[in-house]
Amino acid sequence: MQSEQKGRVPVNDFLQLPSSERSATTPHVAAGFLAAPPTPSHTVQFYDDDAFLFQTVARFASAGLAAGEHLILIVTPAHARGILGQLDPQLAALASSSGQLTVLDARATLESFMREGLPDAKCFRAALEPLLAGSRAQSGRGVRAFGEMVDLLLGDGNPEAALRLEELWETLVAERQISLLCAYCSGNFRELGDSHSFADVCNRHTYVIPSEGFAGLADSQARLREISVLQQRARVLEGEIRQRKAIESALREVLERRTHVEAELRASLEREQAARVRAQANDAFKEVFMGILGHDLRNPLNTILTTARLMTLRGELLPDSQKRLDRVVASGVRMQRMIEQILDMARDRLTTGIAVSRTAPRDLVPLVAKIVEETRLAHPERRIEVRSEGRCHASVDADRFEQVISNLLGNAATHGDPAQPILVQLAELRADACVSLGVRNYGPPIDPAFLPLLFDPFRRERKPEGRSAGLGLGLYISERIVRAHGGTIRVSSSEREGTLFEAVIPCDAPATSLADTSSSAPATPATEELAPS
């Protein structure tokens, strides 16, 4: 039966060791227990160093052999050598030859009953029960066994199999009334998560013996001191774990915040990209819109007006037809003015603003005289008085400034009292380095509530009687032009003083303003617009 045992190790190979390999015997807290363990008992010995393990198992084995008990060692070849090396060679040789001592290879025995990573109960029994039964029958006394298959499983990273094997051993120990000593290398419980496995291992055994750090101490005083040190170290470690957990939680929080910030950034980037796409679409729309206003709408109107004027110039029309054609032209001119106003508003609202290209300071009196002359032609019934004070020179965009004068004068001619003159006054404001243009009419005063809205392009006012001269954008555009010159425009109105619009513009353009306007709308000082002849 014994000769059929799988993995049996020839004991004699390990008994010829020189005595120098035996280490000096160290004290053991459970020396007495190991020499005579209760039956049945299932004891675990933890160890750090192999030499301590060898001595411990040798105590257990020697006492058993001396008592005539049967001894079974299920160990690795290296540990077989170490343990047997600690035994009395004569005693061991005798026990081996008489069959009192059986040594099995732990790995080979383990493999004989492991199935799919776990010990199989039937195979375990099949492997060990005959040996135990035979041993008891043979010795007639007790059986003690030392095994380290569970430690091998734990070292393999298979704690579940180790615990399962302990359970199988437990049953066998009770059934066969044996004293079983297990050993675990403390190094197999190094990680924080191993605490549960360690507790389980302890619970599976009847007796637990600590490793040599405690068990190997000489006396009870030293052991008490060691316990105190270990307790303190455990507290420190617990504190450290708490601290690490706090740090870990803080780190996790920081990471979460960072993830959140990153998500915010991504969202903001997406919003910005969407806005850019919208802005591009807007820009494209503006370009098309400005193109329609600036070119597509004006072209046919230009053709209508030029052709109608040509018809007039040819002088071929009967007087009645000529009158009708004049109405076509007048309406066309109004339409032209409205398109210009919408175009100016679109420039102001949709682009960088109404561009003005200011030239070097020039006398504003001739500009005013020119527009006054045009207004007189348009409103021959109106009396217009022009005055100027001081040196009225300023840096202006002549076309745009004329547009302002024309608007203010046109309004005065439309709304003023026909019996009273329209007063146009240019004045140098030397202290402020400005020039003021005032246009006063003596029409009915403007409702004070309405005054602040006069320059608002979207104000709603009652449509005046007769034909509308435009869209009511004239004052708004004038204000934008004056502002583009760095100036201001204001209005006051009363029964006694009449209605006065006063534009004040600085004599000199700031250097930056000149540069700005020249980049967006190049000044063309050399361009000569042909004056109507």
Next chain:
Amino acid sequence: MSTDPAASSARRAASTPPSKGAAKACVLVVDDEADIRETLREAVEMVGCTALLAANGADALRLLREREPCLMILDLLMPVMTGEELLEILQKQSALAHLRVVISTSAPQRAPAGIPVLPKPIDLGAFWAWIRQNCHCGSA
């Protein structure tokens, strides 16, 4: 202002009857609007000149290779070749020494410097005055 200043100045110009000269092709009208071209042709003929018509800069360039007008009224914004592009080519060819140009445009502020401008809608009186002042072939 209900009257049309351009029309009134044109009326004044019309009061001086256009001079009738030999019908020579002396004014090149370049505009992408066919109706404007026709109106300007008529206006040119009213001062006794003959007009050549081109719908864009490229057409004008072709005509200028075959004929030698002494005046050109030029629109700016046109398909195929704009007025600015045509002027650039003519300047490189030094053709502007013999050809006098007036620009007719709805956006006078965008006209290149150094060339007279007739804002649209064109004041025909001013156009005629310009023809008379600048024609050097003796037609006007």
